[in-house]
Amino acid sequence: MTLDRGSKWRKWDLHVHTPESFEEHYGFDGEEEVEKYDGNHWKKYLDELESVTDDIAALGITDYMSVDGYEKIIEERENGRLEQIDLVLPNIEFRLDDLVVENNSGDTTRINAHVIFSDKFSPETIRERFLHRLEFENQNGESLPLSKGSLNTLGGQHIESNPEENHLSPYVAGCKIVTISFDDILDKLDTKKFRNDHMVVLATEGWDDVNWNSQGHLTKERLFRESDALFSSNEGRREWALGITDGVEEFERSFGKPTPCLWGSDAHSYDRLCEPDEERYCWVKADPTFEGLKQVIHEPKRRVRIQSDSPRDFTPIHTLDELSIENGIVDSQLRIEEESIPLNRDLSAVIGGKGAGKTALLDMIATNFEDRWDRDKEKGEPPSDRNSFIQRIQDKEPDIKTKLSFVGEDVDEFSKQVSDETVFESADLVYLPQGKIEEYCRNEDRLHNRIIALVEREVQRTDPEMVNRLDQLRTTTEEIVENFRTITSNIYDLNPSKLNKEKESLQSRKKRLGGDLQSKKAEISNFEEKHADVLEDDEATDLRNELGKLQEEIEQIEDAEKITESVQEKVSRLSDINTQLRKLEGLLEEIDEGENLPRISIQKVKTEIEKNQERLQTQVNRKRARQDEIEEALEEMNDIQQEYSDLLVEKTTIADKISDTKRELDEIGAKLEQIEDLREERESLFVEYIQKFDEVRNQYQTIIDQFESDSSEILSDISFEPAIKARENLETRLERHIDMRRVDEDRLPNVVNKLTDAIEADTQARRKELSREFLNKTQNLTEKMLSGTKEFEYETTVFDDHLSLVEKIYFRDSPMPNLSLGQKGTVLLKILLAEEDTPLIIDQPEENLDNEFIYETLVGAFRDAKLTRQVIIATHNANLVVNTDAEQVIVANYDNNTIGFESGSLENPDIRERVTTILEGGEEAFRRREERYEIG
Incomplete structure (x- = not known):
């Protein structure tokens, strides 16, 4: 068995007539063509058929009551013709004798039936063992x-x-x-030879002319019941035949089973070869084999469509296309086959015995994406997973390299060593490892994020404003919380503890200074009484005035002395002038020009100056003597005055200190008042925060109502109810700051309960009252704080984001906490399956579930999910492979220390054998799938 992608949509034409049909128009277009083909219609037919079948996977070669045309095609294929076509089946068309149909115009016609045989039968076998026996x-x-x-x-x-x-x-x-009698046809087919290797397809031309209330309705019903399929491209008839129009239950009561509709070109001429009217091509999702075709019987809705384009017309570009494995040696005891494994775009199921390599394959895919390396937030490491193949082999340092390719033509391949933490960043997938269902269910935040993303995405498509309103409300709550934090920071930037200590200190100082001031005033009063005579005498004042006047006079005399000295200096220079005059007279005499020059009388001036200096000095000495007398008298009086003056200064100093203290107290008071305002603002914001969360809950309820009114069938038995809850770590966070030895055991829970009560309050007034009670109780706990705990840290804990939006989840009306682990896993799986279009990988989704529950509950969910996203599972459960109609089965094998893989479709006989051999209940699953529509 090889590696194959499994079932995929292919174009089939199951109704192509040949030149052997008695009614055909395969002629020549002029003599030139006659000459070209030597008059052989078959030569031209083969050329024309080859020219139009490049995109055709399978042909139904059709002739009336004959396989001669099919026989000719088989011969030509053996000679190398029509090699591009994967499958050619014999289709024999009959006109039935059971029902004559008369239309409104009075024309009559008969219903035709087709029998399509497996290609395993030779034309001769069909001719001799079937046709000739009719x-x-x-x-x-x-x-x-x-x-x-x-x-x-x-x-x-x-x-x-x-x-x-x-x-x-x-x-x-x-x-x-x-x-031909329809019963005769069925009788000859109901033999060991042909029983499971044919399909009866009823043509519907004239079908509508037989009214269900007419005499022919019983025949019409019988023909339909005994047919495997209809030949019809009418969408209304297809929906009727599938039970969509009347409802499946009602349809099955009347007709027994939903029935697929096939179609073909019904070509009788070259221009119609593989070109049905209005481009109504027949698309079958199956291997191009007869067994592949038979899948439409078991899956009449999902395996065949009549339309112009492939039903899988859009596939997300990051859908996985292929996994390549290189350097597969782990150690001397284990290696992985180096090969490329194609991956189906819909549902791939990995099966194999214990230790065969199922988880290894999933892990090698998932390790390329962030989801697999989701960090443990506290440790900064990938979460430990004992079931992870990659983690188990890491200590061996294998050189295994994987390469992923994607269906998008513009998406580059991604390759890495399996132990390398590098991931593909352009897209992600969702991976649910084995044994992690319980862990995922316990992670309420993670589950909520998935649910709200799912709900919002669906409602966004129909009513984006509804979702935008919720986003706005959530943003508002986040802004309120941020304001909490900002206000708390602003409060402690002002340092209330320090301010209160300073206020206390200043008040003590002010009180002390007040006492000092009163004492000083008393001291001054006593001093004034004791020295009243001195303090009230005017003599000291007169002496001080005289002393001041003397000082002024002395300064004036000293100025006069300075002027006198200056004059005296200048007079001294005049002496030099007289000397020079005498020298001039001598010179003049020598030149007989002698004349007596006048002299300056210097001595007289000098004498007057000296007399003046003596007078000034005498005045100064007299006045200085008087100054000394006055100062001596004042010194005696100044000792008392100075002491009095000092007392007054001291009183003034104390009064100034009191004023400064009052000013500092006013400044601190203003800051403490600012802190009080901030606290009140923060408290009001906290109440608003609680009330805003109630609005969030109400808006989320509106969105959920809209979501559930048109949600997918996957979630039909799951419902959500929005709720607000206090975060579970609030009590623990408060305990970190409180000395629990000083607190009653139930006090903290009672505090947290007040917050819970506020959430559930039925009126805004009551909600406000309870919110404030919560804050008051937390405030009272500050007296019980641990030593060394900072108030800032405690208040930051109190005023924080304590609430979270969650969902109460119900499965078949039972709340999540009441569910078994398996049922919880079912809820998780259904939520994952209903999510967006990223690839989904699940290792053993059947964990903790019994087989019947899987069949009833999960099979349909997987069938629906694969319509919009790629799903890859590893499983031991046959129902999750067979009855989900997995498009691809990947078989993991462990042999001779080597893990290898094979793959193919369910309709592949080898794969079917492996499914029934490896999986418990495999045969039962196939039987159940076939009996679901009463097919033997």
């Missing part, structure tokens, strides 16, 4: 076998009776009038 009656009422000879005989008799049709050959004439 019988019809000639005009004489004689029974004849359905053979060419008998048809010639019938036609000859007809022409004799109807000479106007002598232009027909006896064979054509016989074919035109022969009818």
